[in-house]
Amino acid sequence: xxxxxxxxxxxxxxxxxxxxxxxxxxxxxxxxxxxxxxxxxxxxxxxxxxxxxxxxxxxxxxxxxxxxxxxxxxxxxxxxxxxxxxxxxxxxxxxxxxxxxxxxxxxxxxxxxxxxxxxxxxxxxxxxxxxxxxxxxxxxxxxxxxxxxxxxxxxxxxxxxxxxxxxxxxxxxxxxxxxxxxxxxxxxxxxxxxxxxxxxxxxxxxxxxxxxxxxxxxxxxxxxxxxxxxxxxxxxxxxxxxxxxxxxxxxxxxxxxxxxxxxxxxxxxxxxxxxxxxxxxxxxxxxxxxxxxxxxxxxxxxxxxxxxxxx
Numbered sequence: 001x002x003x004x005x006x007x008x009x010x011x012x013x014x015x016x017x018x019x020x021x022x023x024x025x026x027x028x029x030x031x032x033x034x035x036x037x038x039x040x041x042x043x044x045x046x047x048x049x050x051x052x053x054x055x056x057x058x059x060x061x062x063x064x065x066x067x068x069x070x071x072x073x074x075x076x077x078x079x080x081x082x083x084x085x086x087x088x089x090x091x092x093x094x095x096x097x098x099x100x101x102x103x104x105x106x107x108x109x110x111x112x113x114x115x116x117x118x119x120x121x122x123x124x125x126x127x128x129x130x131x132x133x134x135x136x137x138x139x140x141x142x143x144x145x146x147x148x149x150x151x152x153x154x155x156x157x158x159x160x161x162x163x164x165x166x167x168x169x170x171x172x173x174x175x176x177x178x179x180x181x182x183x184x185x186x187x188x189x190x191x192x193x194x195x196x197x198x199x200x201x202x203x204x205x206x207x208x209x210x211x212x213x214x215x216x217x218x219x220x221x222x223x224x225x226x227x228x229x230x231x232x233x234x235x236x237x238x239x240x241x242x243x244x245x246x247x248x249x250x251x252x253x254x255x256x257x258x259x260x261x262x263x264x265x266x267x268x269x270x271x272x273x274x275x276x277x278x279x280x281x282x283x284x285x286x287x288x289x290x291x292x293x294x295x296x297x298x299x300x301x302x303x304x305x306x307x308x309x310x311x
Contacts, residue, residue, distance in 0.1 A: 067111060172187075
């Protein structure tokens with residue numbers, strides 16, 4: 001029905017790198033030189049589950065190989081650039097320490113970046129799924145009240161053009177039933193395990209139990225939708241309370257702190273003294289181009305994180 005090959009995953013074709021693209025070529029290169037060897041050691045179930053929750057179309061072996069190969073290329077590049085800068089151009093007395101430091105930071109950034117990418121993808125998918133879930137459950141409740149069979153419900157939800165995140169989860173269920181030949185209960189349980197959202201995971205498990213044991217599916221979906229909406233309202237109320245706290249913190253610490261430093265700089269300039277070797281002009285430059293932008297960025301990040309959790 002959905003034109004999927006048994007060898008393809010349940011993800012849309014647009015999620016896969018195009019054949020002949022740099023991404024596909026690089027993935028193939030990493031797999032040939034290292035990934036195939038890592039695959040033979042056995043799959044890391046925790047890493048595999050996190051990659052599925054993040055929607056990353058890669059096995060743990062391939063993902064680890066991409067990290068190691070990228071880190072190797074980055075180390076070579078950072079070493080060459082830092083050698084050129086510190087040994088050839090600047091030539092400080094401890095040039096080799098700077099070279100090792102820059103190379104180590106570059107390699108650490110690669111591993112940290114790969115880990116952050118997975119965590120960020122999981123967080124983004126979770127936010128999108130939980131944002132769409134209450135309305136999806138309401139729609140499911142309406143369809144279930146018409147007497148539609150559970151498998152027909154899955155097909156209907158997978159064909160929707162709106163709420164793409166949850167629709168893709170239903171497509172996975174349909175793929176497992178229609179292509180892999182699994183029963184609906186097993187398909188729901190496996191898809192729930194791969195989901196990034198705890199709320200959606202619980203909903204799929206409850207659906208599987210309701211189908212297995214029997215029960216009023218329409219009533220369950222209505223109650224579940226109401227529960228999810230209550231949780232959403234509670235999280236949004238908590239976000240508003242946090243936002244008030246952030247505003248108070250910004251006003252009391254950031255603005256007042258900036259004014260105090262500025263006043264101190266003017267006093268230093270008037271008295272003709274310094275603060276730990278820093279002149280008034282240096283303090284004002286640090287304040288203007290360092291502390292103030294940093295404070296604004298940190299406050300924005302905290303508000304963004306709180307808002308993402310409240311969605």
